Structures are given as structure tokens and as C-alpha cells.
Amino acid sequence: MGLLSIIRKxxxxxxxxxxxxVGLDNSGKTTIVLKINGEDTSVISPTLGFNIKTITxxxxxxxxxxxxxxxxxxxxxxxxxxxxxxxNYFEQTDGLIWVVDSSDLRRLDDCxxxxxxxxxxxxxxxxxxxxxxxxxxxxxxxxxAEIAKVLNLEAMDKTRHWKIVGCSxxxxxxxxxxxxxxxxxxxSRIYMLE
Amino acid sequence: xxxxxxxxxxxxxxxxxxxxxxxxxxxxSNRHQSRPDKSGSPPPAASFESTSSFLSLFNESxxxxxxxxxxxxxxxxxxxxxNFDEISASIANxxxxxxxxxxxxxxYEVRSSLKTISDLKQALDNLSSELIPKKKFSFKNKPxxxxxxxxxxxxxxxxxxxxxxxxxxxxxxxxVPDSPGxxxxxxxxxxxxxxxxxxxxxxLSDLESCEVxxxxxTRALFVHRLRNCRVxxxxxTGSVLIEEAEDCVFLLASHxxxxxxxxxxxxxxxxxxxxxxxxxxxxxxxxxxxNYRGIEQDLEDAALGEETGNWSKVDDFKWLRAAQSPNWxxxxxxxxxxxxxxxxxxx
Numbered sequence: 001m002g003l004l005s006i007i008r009k010x011x012x013x014x015x016x017x018x019x020x021x022v023g024l025d026n027s028g029k030t031t032i033v034l035k036i037n038g039e040d041t042s043v044i045s046p047t048l049g050f051n052i053k054t055i056t057x058x059x060x061x062x063x064x065x066x067x068x069x070x071x072x073x074x075x076x077x078x079x080x081x082x083x084x085x086x087x088n089y090f091e092q093t094d095g096l097i098w099v100v101d102s103s104d105l106r107r108l109d110d111c112x113x114x115x116x117x118x119x120x121x122x123x124x125x126x127x128x129x130x131x132x133x134x135x136x137x138x139x140x141x142x143x144x145a146e147i148a149k150v151l152n153l154e155a156m157d158k159t160r161h162w163k164i165v166g167c168s169x170x171x172x173x174x175x176x177x178x179x180x181x182x183x184x185x186x187x188s189r190i191y192m193l194e
Numbered sequence: 195x196x197x198x199x200x201x202x203x204x205x206x207x208x209x210x211x212x213x214x215x216x217x218x219x220x221x222x223s224n225r226h227q228s229r230p231d232k233s234g235s236p237p238p239a240a241s242f243e244s245t246s247s248f249l250s251l252f253n254e255s256x257x258x259x260x261x262x263x264x265x266x267x268x269x270x271x272x273x274x275x276x277n278f279d280e281i282s283a284s285i286a287n288x289x290x291x292x293x294x295x296x297x298x299x300x301x302y303e304v305r306s307s308l309k310t311i312s313d314l315k316q317a318l319d320n321l322s323s324e325l326i327p328k329k330k331f332s333f334k335n336k337p338x339x340x341x342x343x344x345x346x347x348x349x350x351x352x353x354x355x356x357x358x359x360x361x362x363x364x365x366x367x368x369x370v371p372d373s374p375g376x377x378x379x380x381x382x383x384x385x386x387x388x389x390x391x392x393x394x395x396x397x398l399s400d401l402e403s404c405e406v407x408x409x410x411x412t413r414a415l416f417v418h419r420l421r422n423c424r425v426x427x428x429x430x431t432g433s434v435l436i437e438e439a440e441d442c443v444f445l446l447a448s449h450x451x452x453x454x455x456x457x458x459x460x461x462x463x464x465x466x467x468x469x470x471x472x473x474x475x476x477x478x479x480x481x482x483x484x485n486y487r488g489i490e491q492d493l494e495d496a497a498l499g500e501e502t503g504n505w506s507k508v509d510d511f512k513w514l515r516a517a518q519s520p521n522w523x524x525x526x527x528x529x530x531x532x533x534x535x536x537x538x539x540x541x
Contacts, residue, residue, distance in 0.1 A: 026435050026452055042497060045467035046452055048509050079472050080454070081511040103395045103414055104435070105373070138413045138432065139394030140373040170432070184286065188293040 015069040017186050020089050020127070022118065023099035024111050025078040028134040031169035032099060033075045036179060041169070047077035050089070057183055069183055083114065090123040094186045095130065097178075100151075102133045102141035102166070108150050115151060119160070128185040129162040130178050137168035161185050245303060248295050252307060255288050259314055266321055278322050285314050373397055375416075379404050385536075388412060388428075389488075398425065407536040409486050411496050415448070426484055426536050429496035445484045445534060447498045453477065460525055463505040464498055471522055472511040478525040481505050486537040 021029050025046060033053050034041045053073045074089050076082075098115055101107075118124065131153070133144040144166035148154070156162060163181050167174030259281055266277050292299075292307045299307075375397030376384045382404050388396070389410035398406055399418040408427040415427060417436040424443045433450035440457045447464040456474045463469055464482035471477055481501060493499050506524055513519035 026433050026450070042449070043466050044450065046450060046470045046509070048470070048511065048514075079452075079470065079511045081472055103373075104416065106397075106399070106416065106418060135414075135432075139392060141394065184290055188286070188289045 015187065017069055017071050017094045017183065017190075018092055019071055019073045019095040019097060019182070020093045020124075021073055021075045021097040021099065022086055023078050023097075023132075024101065024104075024107060024114060025080070026104065027078060027099040027101040027111075028132075028169045029075050029078065029097075029099045032097075032132065032134065032167070032175060033073055035169050035172050036175050046079065047075065048079075049082070050074060050076040057179065069187070071179075071183070086118070087121070090121055093124055093127045094190060095182045096124055096127040097130045097132060097182070099132045099134050100147055101135050102143075102147055103135045103138040105142065108142075108147075112151050119156065125160075126189075128182055128189070129156075129160055130182045131162065131164040132174070132178055133164060133166045134169055136166045136174065137170050161189070245299055248291075248299060249303070252288065252291065252310075255284065255291070256310055256314065259284050259288070260317075263314075263317055263321060266325065271325075274322075274325055278318065278326075281318055285311060285318065288314075375399065376401060376404070376406060383407070385409075389492075398423075409536060411492050415446070417444075426534050428484070428486070428489060429493050429498050431496045443531070445482060447482050447484070447493060447496070449497075461505075462531075464493075464501060465504045466498065466502060468504055468507045468509050470509045470511060471519075474510070474512075474521050477508075477522040479505050479508060479522060480525040480530050483531065483533040485533050485535040 021033065023029055030044050030047050030051060031041045033051065034044065037053055037055050051074075053075065055071050055073065056068065057071050058068045076086055076089055096118070098118070100111055104111075119129070131147070131151070133142070133147040135141050136143075142150070144164045148164050153162065153164060163178075163185075165174050165178035165181065167178060169175065262277070262281050262284075266274065266281075269277055289311050292304065292311065296304050373395050374386075374388070374391075374393055375395075376386075376399075377397065378400045380402040384401075384404055385407040386396075387409040391410070393410070393412050395414040395416060396408065396412045397416045397418070398420060399416070401420045401423050403422045404420075404424075406423065406425045406427070408425075410428050412428070412430050414432040415430045415434045417425070417434070418438060420439045420442050422441045423439075426445045428447070430446065430448035432448070433452065434446055434448045435452050435454075436444070436456060437454045438456070439453075439459050442456075442459040443462070444459065445462045449466045451461075451463060451465050451469040453461070453469065453471045454473055456471065456477050458476040460478045460480065461469070462480045462482050462484075469479070482505070490499070508519075508522050510519035510521050513521060
């Protein structure tokens with residue numbers, strides 16, 4: 001039980017991840033954050049600025065490993081006027097969550113354009129990308145596969161780690177699946193070779 | 195902090211070292227008990243963190259993945275995607291195993307394991323592109339988007355089952371059933387009772403000089419390009435998004451309301467959160483005044499039973515300062531309309 005083993009254990013304990021959550025307005029970003037944190041989602045005003053949420057994420061994976069991470073989630077407002085401020089939050093982002101309102105068919109072109117712009121950003125080039133096809137509970141919403149087609153995700157840079165997950169921030173469905181993937185993907189990148 | 199799965203005694207050691215002083219006191223008082231503890235902890239840790247056990251586990255998983263990849267060639271086509279997903283998950287787990295173990299593995303082992311993983315991924319990619327040809331997807335019809343009021347869609351029945359405007363089908367390139375709504379109408383009274391219909395989203399777009407009467411609850415309401423219209427709508431349990439409205443009157447109750455590019459329009463709202471405007475001029479606000487038989491129950495069911503007073507707490511994203519925004523105002527009481535009753539007018 002030397003110094004080295006202590007360092008190892010501390011390192012294993014304090015794993016922090018910075019996650020940036022963006023998307024068009026009305027896509028449900030704030031609702032997702034509150035829902036996954038178990039908070040009341042019945043009164044949420046459109047985000048003027050941003051919210052930061054720190055949550056401890058613990059996940060028992062196969063084998064004997066226990067992953068425990070601190071997620072700093074930056075939920076940044078999506079109104080057109082404030083989208084230009086997104087870039088102020090790019091630095092040191094480990095994971096990017098792009099939230100799509102799957103029921104808003106008319107603005108999917110806007111959505112694709114904003115996402116494409118975002119992915120051109122060099123400071124985000126190393127970030128894992130999770131796309132939440134939100135509002136799956138609403139009748140008439142596109143499925144994740146359809147959203148993937150419209151956003152042309154297959155054409156993305158091959159080096160990018162990405163996944164699209166259908167979810168409903170209203171019922172909570174799909175949220176854990178998405179976060180599980182994101183956390184695991186980030187963990188396998190940043191806690192691998194140090 | 196003590197609840198970790200990999201041995202609570204070793205976890206206790208770390209916390210003790212983190213708080214040196216506490217630990218010292220503790221150790222002094224429990225010297226006799228702590229000694230056997232300490233001598234007991236290295237063996238499990240060592241067995242858990244040994245390179246050889248990692249390697250055997252790693253190789254086992256690798257071989258199972260390789261054999262499953264080989265089996266894919268023989269597998270039923272319909273199950274292929276499922277198989278690939280499973281294999282991909284196994285590879286991800288393997289990757290995680292390496293990540294978790296990387297701090298005690300010799301650098302060579304880490305590098306070679308990573309190489310193995312990337313080879314496995316490559317093999318999976320190759321195999322899946324070979325066995326499941328990708329469908330091409332393109333945005334061929336994009337230019338069609340510029341003519342949303344194409345004559346072909348003008349006559350189309352907008353209520354419920356009509357075709358989506360040509361533009362939409364073109365740019366999306368995915369076949370989607372049309373969502374309920376009214377589109378491309380002029381000088382009409384458009385009424386719809388959605389009670390009992392399980393309506394999700396409802397769309398109003400490209401309407402001119404129309405009156406819309408919507409009875410019952412919807413999950414989401416999208417409003418786009420309305421001129422000189424009056425919109426009377428029952429509660430929306432999700433959000434309302436209004437874009438490009440001019441000379442209109444809206445009576446809306448919703449959890450969230452966003453208004454973009456509206457000019458000279460009045461909004462009679464009941465809303466659970468603060469309504470927002472962006473790029474608007476001459477927007478005026480007043481409390482909700484709609485009535486139809488059963489509206490109280492609908493409002494109650496939508497958690498909009500009580501007036502919140504939020505109708506006057508408008509956030510203007512184009513006016514981020516304390517002074518009152520010039521883009522909106524409270525509608526003076528003597529200019530407000532009376533309660534609108536649409537009970538008799540449901541279609």
C-alpha cells in the first residue's frame with residue numbers, strides 16, 4: 001500500500017466530465033437536465049442565459065467495475081439571439097449533447113445547419129457527441145432513425161464518437177441510456193491514457 | 195463514498211489519507227485494529243489489479259467477439275443488425291475494461307490492447323458495410339422549399355390527413371404521416387375539436403385572414419406565417435412556438451410560449467412559465483379569455499387551472515436590460531376583447 005496505490009484510487013474516485021448541452025430553442029434541454037436530476041419539470045421558462053448542474057453519476061457496469069463520475073452539465077439557452085454565445089462554452093468540453101425536438105418538423109433544416117456549424121468547431125473536435133431525439137412521447141414525432149437521416153449523421157467525420165438516442169424528457173424514457181453511453185464513451189477516451 | 199463495490203476497506207484507506215489529520219487520530223486510537231486491516235487489503239487489490247488477470251479476461255472477450263464476427267456471415271439477414279449492435283456493445287465494454295485498467299497496466303499492454311480494439315472495430319465496420327449496404331440519403335429536392343404556397347398543396351385538405359406541403363416532403367426525404375393542422379388557407383373559419391383524438395402536435399401554417407377555433411388539449415402547437423388571423427385554442431400541455439405572425443390575435447394556454455418575429459399582434463395568455471419574445475415589435479399581452487363547454491376541466495387536466503400572472507412577465511431576448519422593452523406592452527384594459535366563447539362553433 002504505497003503512494004502509487006493511493007494516487008490510483010484517488011484518480012479513480014474523482015472523475016469529472018464537462019458536458020455541453022445545446023440545441024434549438026424549445027427542444028427540451030432544461031427539461032432533460034432537471035428530469036435526469038430528479039427535479040420538478042412542470043414549470044420551466046425558456047432559458048435566458050445558461051444553467052449549470054453538477055450531478056454525480058454512478059453506474060454499475062458489467063464485471064466488477066464501478067464507475068463514478070461527476071458531471072458538470074452546461075445547459076445553454078437555444079434562442080436564436082443567444083446561439084452566438086454558445087462558443088463561449090466550448091472550451092474543455094468532454095461531451096456534447098445536441099437536443100432535437102423530434103416533433104418540430106419544420107425547423108429540422110435549421111437544426112441541421114446549427115449542428116453542422118457546431119461540429120466544424122475545432123475546440124469541440126474531440127468531444128463525444130450524443131444526439132437526443134427528444135419528445136418521442138408526442139404523437140407524430142420522427143423516430144431517431146428518421147432524425148439521423150435528416151441530420152445526415154452517417155456523413156459525419158469518422159473520428160467523431162457519436163450516438164443518437166430517442167428520448168422523452170417528459171416521461172424520462174431514454175435519458176439514462178443516452179447518458180450511459182456518453183459517460184462511458186468519455187471515460188474510455190480521457191481516463192485511458194494518462 | 196464508502197459504498198464502492200471494490201472493497202470498502204480499501205476505499206476507507208483512501209478517505210483516511212485524504213483527510214490526514216482525521217486519519218492519524220483514527221489510526222492512533224485504533225492501532226491494533228487497523229494493522230490487521232492494512233495487512234489484509236493488499237492481496238485482494240493485487241489480484242484484482244494484476245496484468246495477467248487482465249490479459250486473460252481481455253483475450254477471452256476478444257476471442258468471443260472474433261468468433262461472433264465470424265458467425266455473422268452465416269447468420270440470418272434479419273438478425274444482422276441486432277448481432278452487430280451486440281458485438282459493438284461488447285467491443286465498447288472491452289474498451290471500458292482497458293480504460294479502467296489502464297492505470298496499472300504496463301504501457302505496452304495498453305497500446306497493444308488499444309490496437310486490438312481498434313482492429314476489432316475496423317473488422318466490425320468492414321463486415322457491416324459488406325453485409326448491410328448503406329442506404330443513400332440526399333437532399334435532392336431542396337430548391338422546392340422556396341415555394342411553400344405551391345398551387346398543388348393549396349387545395350389539399352389541411353385538416354388531419356392532407357398531404358404535407360411539397361416543401362416538407364422534399365427537404366425531409368423521410369416519409370412521415372402528416373400531422374394534424376391547418377395549412378395554406380385564406381378567409382375561412384377553421385374549427386377542430388380534438389377531444390378524444392389523441393392529438394400530439396398541431397400545426398397552423400400559412401393562414402391569411404382566418405379564424406381558428408381549437409377545442410381540447412394538444413401536446414404541442416406550432417404556428418408559422420399567419421396574417422390577420424384570430425387563433426382561439428384550448429390548453430397545450432407542452433409548448434407553443436409562434437413564428438412570423440402579423441396583425442393577429444391569439445388566445446392561448448400553455449406550459450411554455452415562445453414568440454418569434456411577430457408584428458402588431460395581441461396575445462391573451464395563460465402560461466405556467468414566462469413567455470418569451472424574440473425579434474418582435476408591437477406585441478401586446480393580456481390574460482387568457484377563452485370559453486367553451488368543458489374548458490375548466492381541460493385546463494385543470496393540463497395543470498393550467500389557475501391564473502399564474504405570467505402573461506405579463508414577458509422576457510424579450512432582444513432587450514436584455516432592466517428597463518421595459520419597447521417591443522411589447524401590456525394591452526390596456528379598455529382595448530381588450532371580451533371572453534370568446536367557441537362552444538357552439540366546434541365543427
